[in-house]
Amino acid sequence: MSGLLITGASGFLGSALMAAAGPGAVGLTSATDVRDLAALSVAFADAAPAVVIHTAYRQHGPEAAAINADGAGNVARAAQAVGARLVHLSSDVVFPGDGDRALREDDPVRPVTEYGATKAAAERLVLAADPGALLVRTSLIVGGPGHAPSPHERLALAAARGEQDVQFFTDEIRSAIQVDDLARALLALAETDARGVVHLGGPDAVSRLQLAELVVVAAGLDPAALRSRPAPPDRPRHCPLDSRRALALLAPDRHPRGVRAVFAS
Numbered sequence: 225m226s227g228l229l230i231t232g233a234s235g236f237l238g239s240a241l242m243a244a245a246g247p248g249a250v251g252l253t254s255a256t257d258v259r260d261l262a263a264l265s266v267a268f269a270d271a272a273p274a275v276v277i278h279t280a281y282r283q284h285g286p287e288a289a290a291i292n293a294d295g296a297g298n299v300a301r302a303a304q305a306v307g308a309r310l311v312h313l314s315s316d317v318v319f320p321g322d323g324d325r326a327l328r329e330d331d332p333v334r335p336v337t338e339y340g341a342t343k344a345a346a347e348r349l350v351l352a353a354d355p356g357a358l359l360v361r362t363s364l365i366v367g368g369p370g371h372a373p374s375p376h377e378r379l380a381l382a383a384a385r386g387e388q389d390v391q392f393f394t395d396e397i398r399s400a401i402q403v404d405d406l407a408r409a410l411l412a413l414a415e416t417d418a419r420g421v422v423h424l425g426g427p428d429a430v431s432r433l434q435l436a437e438l439v440v441v442a443a444g445l446d447p448a449a450l451r452s453r454p455a456p457p458d459r460p461r462h463c464p465l466d467s468r469r470a471l472a473l474l475a476p477d478r479h480p481r482g483v484r485a486v487f488a489s
């Protein structure tokens with residue numbers, strides 16, 4: 225896709241987006257800090273994108289709030305200034321995960337983790353700066369067999385090999401999604417005129433333990449080596465995404481696969 229600018233282009237999702245978009249896409253890394261509106265504005269004016277997909281973030285650390293929230297607001301303002309359509313990546317952990325059904329776009333946002341709070345603040349700032357933006361809440365992103373492993377997969381493999389002491393939650397449920405499936409779907413959503421929030425997760429809702437087992441079995445390791453426990457009460461526990469709005473916007477060949485099929489392939 226030409227006329228596309230991707231933030232976080234060196235990241236796990238950003239790399240997949242760059243590959244799926246082809247040579248016309250412009251990628252920004254942290255060398256163009258999203259907290260620096262002036263630097264962003266120069267980069268956006270140079271690239272003159274028609275579409276911006278904003279993936280850049282940090283999950284942890286003292287800078288996460290400014291990068292995730294203020295940075296997203298800056299990206300929205302810089303995109304507005306050049307007349308670009310914005311697709312902003314958000315997360316299922318803007319929800320508390322205390323329900324018992326798949327989460328819909330209009331369910332109340334009430335994060336229970338610091339990271340979730342930064343992503344919820346980002347959503348507010350993006351919509352305030354650009355009411356026409358599309359906010360895509362997604363779930364745990366994985367590579368699957370034949371792909372470079374995500375941090376989630378690396379953790380499962382290290383645990384199964386006895387290199388790291390981890391207990392995987394048995395009741396933290398997420399709509400994990402394969403990264404290339406997500407990238408292709410995002411590029412297709414960017415071409416629609418949908419605005420507001422959409423949920424886009426994979427069709428298999430799995431616990432952290434079940435996801436780790438899929439990873440480990442696909443690598444030929446013993447899933448019995450994985451240790452597990454229930455999630456503590458301060459975790460976003462039940463966060464499967466109801467992705468029907470996104471799926472209705474996407475052609476069937478852009479629908480993401482379930483992670484069971486991904487890890488069986």
Ligand SMILES: NC(=O)c1ccc[n+]([C@@H]2O[C@H](COP(=O)([O-])OP(=O)(O)OC[C@H]3O[C@@H](n4cnc5c(N)ncnc54)[C@H](OP(=O)(O)O)[C@@H]3O)[C@@H](O)[C@H]2O)c1
Nearest residue numbers: 232234235236237253254257258279280281313363364365
């Ligand atoms: N990973 C998941 O399971 C998951 C789940 C739900 C939602 N999401 C959302 O999906 C998006 C992408 O996640 P990911 O896992 O692909 O991320 P990632 O691999 O951690 O990549 C993060 C990217 O952000 C860039 N970055 C960090 N700080 C920056 C700053 N101050 N200014 C500009 N760029 C900066 C990094 O650049 P450098 O390489 O230069 O440091 C890197 O390219 C995020 O918005 C995240 O909230 C992810």
